[in-house]
Amino acid sequence: MSARLRIERAGPLTTIQDRGRAGLLVHGISASGPMDEDSYRRAGLLAGARADGAIEVTQAGLDLIVVEGSTQVGWEGGSFSVAINSEPKTWPGSALLNSGDRLTIKPGPLGNYGYLRFGGALDLPQSMGSLATSTRARLGGVEGRSLRAGDELVLVGEGVAPVVPLASGAGTGPIRFVWGIHAEQFSRDLRERFVHGSFRVTAAMDRMGVRLADLDNAFAGASILSLVSDPILPGDIQILGDGTPIVLMRDHQPTGGYPRIGTVISADLDRFAQMRPGTEVAFSPVTVEHAHRLLRSKAK
Amino acid sequence: MSDASIETSIRPDILPLGDAALLVRFGAVLDDAANQAALALAQRLRDDPIAGVVEVVPSLISVLLRYDPRAADFPRLAGEVRLRLGGVRTAAVPREHVIKARFGDEAGPDLVEVAALLQLDPQGFVDAHCAIPLRVLTTGFAPGYVYCGFHRESLVLPRRREVRREVPIGSILFAAGQTAITATEVPTGWHVIGRTEFRNFDPRFWPPTTMMAGDTVSFEVDA
Structure with missing residues (x-):
């Protein structure tokens, strides 16, 4: 089973992602990879995917047509509206697409990122061991850029039997973090205000980072100095010179010199990535040991 | 030992950077000693890797170690880093x-x-x-x-x-x-x-x- 797909419509910043190219920070390249890793994984189970790789769909959705062949397809992540040849399907879900079928993903009630995965492998060149698109470094995917109408994707090989994963336990409540590498640069008072304050996800958000509105002015007027640069990882919460908090995401800059008050724990980063602009968010500190226990208790 | 040996006497801070990495930072200002200390530790970590560490990234005055959070714990890694600090060591011949x-x-x-x-x-x-x-x-x-x-x-x-x-x-x-x-x-x-x-x-x-x-x-x- 193999297939050729044509993108008819792609929302802005729709990209090809796989698990990413971790290990290249020394070369100045962040890992990229799915903004919501668990939904990416689950979409793969639904699709019976035998290879790494997905279309990461953004809020505005996607239309594609199967030009030839057939393929199993699975979708998950946030909550979008999906239809095949105008017939609505459930989200998350899966289907067999045949030649001539049109898959339409439209905005839904929840989330920023959805994942479309396939039984066969995306036939795209690997860049440094990965298909993941980094528009910042112009690497991976289709010519290192976002997908657009007219792009064709070829799938090769057979998938495996699709599996319906258990319901996801994405969780609710404050986003948990570990105090950051510069936490001591912030006064005790400022740290308290960070933990007790409310923040809002703003529209200034993409795969590089998410800017937050500081609703209680926790950082207003704080003197934020820039420091000697250190490497960055996804989840780092930087406070910019004007007091704006920004959470760095999968396509983050590789190094940074603004103070980092905390780092979002691995177990909560997917949930944070799916928060839409306008969502209020609070932060709660945990220990590294607690964060590790959460990961180990998560059935994978 | 020759000129290529480096004395790293700065006691660094070993800090968690989230739950999947730690940062070893030599002081707070960029100077020759701090930079040399960071480079020497990175070299030592290449020569004598720590089990569970998946990426080592030297920076201006710090070294980032990324680890698999499902397989490692912070105190053990910090201890392993301390064992690789201090003393006189031979730097790799610079290219x-x-x-x-x-x-x-x-x-x-x-x-x-x-x-x-x-x-x-x-x-x-x-x-x-x-x-x-x-x-x-x-x-x-x-x-x-x-x-x-x-x-x-x-x-x-x-x-x-x-x-x-x-x-x-x-x-x-x-x-x-x-x-x-x-x-x-x-x-x-x-x-x-x-x-x-x-x-x-x-x-x-x-x-x-x-x-x-x-x-x-x-x-x-x-x-």
Whole structure:
């Protein structure tokens, strides 16, 4: 089973992602990879995917047509509206697409990122061991850029039997973090205000980072100095010179010199990535040991 | 042991960076001792790796260690890092790079101003800039981007007031007692003093960059 797909419509910043190219920070390249890793994984189970790789769909959705062949397809992540040849399907879900079928993903009630995965492998060149698109470094995917109408994707090989994963336990409540590498640069008072304050996800958000509105002015007027640069990882919460908090995401800059008050724990980063602009968010500190226990208790 | 041995006597901070990495930081200011200490630890971690560590990233005055959070715990890793600190150790023999560059004119629009600020004529500045080999202090700011230093005290200038939105690949940048070489189009607030044909980033090859922190860099005028 193999297939050729044509993108008819792609929302802005729709990209090809796989698990990413971790290990290249020394070369100045962040890992990229799915903004919501668990939904990416689950979409793969639904699709019976035998290879790494997905279309990461953004809020505005996607239309594609199967030009030839057939393929199993699975979708998950946030909550979008999906239809095949105008017939609505459930989200998350899966289907067999045949030649001539049109898959339409439209905005839904929840989330920023959805994942479309396939039984066969995306036939795209690997860049440094990965298909993941980094528009910042112009690497991976289709010519290192976002997908657009007219792009064709070829799938090769057979998938495996699709599996319906258990319901996801994405969780609710404050986003948990570990105090950051510069936490001591912030006064005790400022740290308290960070933990007790409310923040809002703003529209200034993409795969590089998410800017937050500081609703209680926790950082207003704080003197934020820039420091000697250190490497960055996804989840780092930087406070910019004007007091704006920004959470760095999968396509983050590789190094940074603004103070980092905390780092979002691995177990909560997917949930944070799916928060839409306008969502209020609070932060709660945990220990590294607690964060590790959460990961180990998560059935994978 | 010879000149290649390095004494790392700075006691670093070992800090969690989230739940999947730790940062070993040597002090709070960029100076030669802190940079040498970070490079020496990174070298030691390459020679004597810690089980469970999946990535080691030396930076200006720190080293990041990324680990698998499902398989490692922070106190054990911090202990393993401490065992690799201190004492005298032999650094790897640094590789040497000669970078031919054109200085001034279109290639280096800020050269005349930089020279004047340092009370030198442009030729005098270029000679002084290229007189002494520099060390790659760190990589990683952008693909293939390298920071080289340190210049002597009399060549130290702050950054420009304005940031240029994009400078060409191969730009030679100068500020803060350092020279940087770009390998992608990046924004910069540093002075643009020249340009080289050397390209330190090519994603078609492995490794994608060839200059490593600790390497020696000499600049030559490309006549």
